[in-house]
Amino acid sequence: MSTNKLDQLYRSVIMEHYKHPKNKGVLENGNVTIDMNNPTCGDVIRLTMNVEDDIVKDVKFEGEGCSISMASASMMTQMIKGKTTEEAVKLAHTFSDMMLGKELDESIDLDDLEALSGVAQFPARIKCATLSWKAMEKGVSGESQ
């Protein structure tokens, strides 16, 4: 089996986030709720955030999906908590660039997110990885429900 390529995709940090997701659940006092799905595969996510003064004070997610989509959501919530909405969107764009295999701005600390860089080699899985990020971008841009 081509385990080398698979190992690039399923890095242990991803599986750790999948098995023990961070910020899982619904934020009771959230002022932003976004539901998003990937119509091609059925993955769903509900993101609840508390955004005040353009700062993501708190965020939680729940959903159903593959290891990549759920691990990405877990990492995303960890990364954006406490950031300004502008910083969160910038991070989303950097993440998107990483998925497309583009050269990245080295000044941005990707932390655990770097583990998802292998997804770029699996084009069919990019939408899995970006689902939660798209939900977050929609949420911070004021398109909440």
Next chain:
Amino acid sequence: MLSKDIRNHFPILDQEVNGHPLVYLDSAATSQKPVQVIEALDRYYRFDNSNVHRGVHTLGNRATDGYEGAREKVRKFINAKSTQEVIFMRGTTTAINTVAQSYGRANVSEGDEIVITHMEHHSNIIPWQQLAKETGAVLKYIDLEEDGTLSLDKVRETITDKTKIVSIMYVSNVLGTMNPIEEITKIAHQHGAVMCVDAAQAAPHLKIDVQNLDCDFLAFSGHKMCGPTGIGVLYGKKDLLNNMEPIEFGGEMIDFVGLYESTWKELPWKFEGGTPIIAGAIGLGAAIDFLEEIGLDAIEQHEHELAGYAMDKMSEIDGLTIYGPRDPDQRAGLVTFNLNDVHPHDVATVLDMNGIAVRAGHHCAQPLMKWLEVSSTARASFYLYNTTDDVDRLVEGLRTTKEYFNDVY
């Protein structure tokens, strides 16, 4: 079982994917094409390409003969009474939409009922949802038995004198269930309703006889039965089609055009507006020749045996759930499953790394996923070119998947 030599007709199968010989188990999504079909398309574009029903030159005649010849092949393939009952369309979706928009709008009113089932795929749900919204009709679902089959008692309970249209899939693309279409049609007719059959997953795999079924409409796609994409068929009983209005207007479907009024061609052309899918129809004709040479009964038997073999082998894997009827006599050649704790996308990715192509997702049947209480599933679907070796590779791949995720979890 069919001879393994059949694989030699499919050049695409002779390749490595991710360093492994390809095992293609996604034929319910689309089938592979034999060299006979590829050559028919090549021959048409290389030597005969021309528009149909208009040129008086030689190429125009050849193209028309090829196109109308394919219609006759389809007529025989489904045992329709006349080629006037065979309309070429883009695929199953377009065909069902045509029934809903043409027959449905004219014959369904507020308070009438349209009956479908919980196992339908989106192409046989949404056109009826739309029709119900437009007309004020009630869309009713026949509930499924626990094993994913339909009981005729529930069919009888659901269809009433208010029912105007019953539309049901012949074979489920997820559960593999083969539905008792002939019996359901009788019940629909007893109540004065018309019966529309979604045969997308049936036409490639078993002999269809529209006269025996006595259905009023039947739809299928070419690409799932060794033909090209973009071509499909709507069968309809002549009397019904004659009384229906086209839903596409323009070139090719007209007879006389005045400034303010026009008249339509006779069947089947009044439903084939614009330049038709000429190469697609010719390719579909070649696919029918190919399938008939092997024999639909032999193909059905082959897939039946293969699915039985697969279910036996897959059942030995701990934590693997198979959906749909367990009785092999009640199901067609596909196995939909989930592997505990491993999401179907992850299963499909690991299998892909082993050169094995399966489908993962909701299979365009979201209401059925809800009924199964899962968000998605994986599916291995077989066709005439698959062998027990393919099944063995799948089973080995699934064991590898399990081990891989056990290790990394």
